[in-house]
Amino acid sequence: MRLSQYFMPTLKENPSEAQIVSHRLMLRAGMVRQSSAGIYSWLPLGFRVLKKIEAIVRQEQNMAGCQELLMPTIQPADLWRESGRYEDYGREMLRITDRHERDMLYGPTNEEQITDIFRQSVRSYRDLPRLLYHIQWKFRDEVRPRFGVMRGREFLMKDAYSFDLDYAGAKHSYNKFFAAYLRTFARLGLTAIPMAADTGPIGGDLSHEFIILADTGESEVHCHADYLDFEPLATEVDYDSDLEPFVTERTRLYAATDEKHDQATFEAEVPEAKRVNTRGIEVGHIFYFGSKYSEAMGATVQGPDGEAVAVEMGSYGVGVSRLVGAIIEASHDEAGIIWPESVAPFDVGIVNLKAGDEACDAACEDFQYKLGAERQVLLDDTSERAGAKFATMDLIGLPWQLVVGPRGLKSGTVELKSRASGEREELSPESALARLTS
């Protein structure tokens, strides 16, 4: 892609409405524009990142044996009356009346809808387990939307649901998502800590929030410092095996959200020097809720003994659009965003220091062509001055910058810069190409 033709309206100044760094940088890099409070348009650069995150989330759900479908955004209120949540949900639910005066709503989540689909179709315990997910826009009418896409009103979420015959099955499904989430966040370059979370009236301990530590996080969290040293590496997982040891090992050290936090246990289990009290951003949540919805909505299957059994369910969410902001909160510097390679909107930014110069143009186009087979390339072919070009490349945070100038070309070199480390190298064009391709 040529920058001269790319719709990437960057801003030089910090927008005054943005309180946190990810919101500022997303506006400045031309990734999003606000449509109304808490509602954003994703411009091409931001859209590319959103899609890359979505693709990783999808791959990991599929690998865990979860099947993708797509439920609509607008749901009938009657479904929520069945579960009792229509009245309970409060003003965050966007309630809508259609032209025939029917009560509808913009789904803030999909437990009722998936339970309805399940009960229409599944009859026998032989068809269990079922793991189903979708990636769809949701709406929560936050009273004070803020922090850009981190706490928007219209947001993209992956929500999955598990259906099992009994608690043991439900727990195995829960463990699958636990493992899939650790893999997902690791692939996104994030150290996400699974923290014991509130289970409310359901009870038990099958609720974990996956939290990224950040001062701008909205919730207080408490954990063992060793979690911070875990490298984000996507471990191989055999989803057919017993995952209990995997989960136990990864929840051995203390980590809890504020609602679940117990100071006495924290002090007993964690040496003082290792106690971390900080804030965190929730990027995922897994939750077992038994037969709460299946009983209320009559989602039963015929068990092995012929009796009807209300299925055991769980739900599993990842905030896809929120992750764009969360990754930036975790990975930026003074100059701008530092994208992990897995979600960068482009892999390489080529900076043509003298657009219009025959040698520079030819070299840049040659790079673009040769890299293009393997790498996604953004070529800055504009007539901006060098300083502005460097600033834009640092701002948008592509992993590699390849700087092509007339002086370098004469001596047979180009400059390759790693955005993350800041390291620069003078290389021959051939070596630069070799470095950037496999």
Place this chain on the structure above:
Amino acid sequence: MRLSQYFMPTLKENPSEAQIVSHRLMLRAGMVRQSSAGIYSWLPLGFRVLKKIEAIVRQEQNMAGCQELLMPTIQPADLWRESGRYEDYGREMLRITDRHERDMLYGPTNEEQITDIFRQSVRSYRDLPRLLYHIQWKFRDEVRPRFGVMRGREFLMKDAYSFDLDYAGAKHSYNKFFAAYLRTFARLGLTAIPMAADTGPIGGDLSHEFIILADTGESEVHCHADYLDFEPLATEVDYDSDLEPFVTERTRLYAATDEKHDQATFEAEVPEAKRVNTRGIEVGHIFYFGSKYSEAMGATVQGPDGEAVAVEMGSYGVGVSRLVGAIIEASHDEAGIIWPESVAPFDVGIVNLKAGDEACDAACEDFQYKLGAERQVLLDDTSERAGAKFATMDLIGLPWQLVVGPRGLKSGTVELKSRASGEREELSPESALARLTS
């Protein structure tokens, strides 16, 4: 994918609510389930088709130089007050009031929103043309939703918008979309005829609907019979070249929607034996509307002479979710759907005639493994009887059926059936494999 584990709830009976064949077949094949009137959940099989269509639409938009972004579903009413359409749109617009009593709406289309994004960001004629699109769910509160996903209330649409300095530029953009649409529909296996359509108060002749002929279509259309003989082939297009001859050639013969139809011209231009009066399904619409929105909303750029110019715009829509139904209307038989290869949910269905038989199971798994690298495979490993398995395979319409039975295996053969032609061949496993891989 193993059918025993796949969430594909087929129906044996024709659902009474479905009036047209695509709706019937989509329900029977377990592709969709109705959530409420005109609103559907896409189950895994239907979702796969939807995504494949979306991917082809996206590729062709990108090839035409159009850049993808994503606007939200919920828009502020104020934008539509600027254009004057908030009052005009009528009851098909789903109007919403949020918790702060602000007027919002679920976007039925996005001219206002994209114009707002454009005017915030683009200042100079040097940044033109701009071609931008998104693929997003829309809502139109149809008074009588019917025909399944063909005329739903919540539907997925690709809508693109062009911004040019002058009419000549706008026309060139229009022609790009004309060509991209012909390529798109051809790749979907459809003979879509570009028909002159109403331009309303805008005037001129830059409005075409792309129509598939079908008795179940909702609009009357009139065209030269020769259009029906055109093979759906995706022609190579050089989008930088003058596309006027391309468009002229493909609009030479008479073809018009009812609103634009002129009987006298029809009779003068088309010999009687070649006159087709029938019904059609609109799957795409391209439309030039000049400065209608840019003037109302102040979307101007600085022209070459320094004066502010209201940009010339067009909009270009493809009904992505509707296309799933339209393709089925165009391609089915008594037994079920016949998917074109490009959008089939799986490429090959393997029928294990005797699940549990060691040789059959081993052969099927071997096929699944070997085909899996290149082809998407659905393996019927259930214990249904053979007749039911054949009926299901015909119903869901995968291009190839590979039938593996104990008798055939003993004599060293399997059966390969083409869903489209109905032809069956006895082949050795190796030859079948060779036939299905490149």
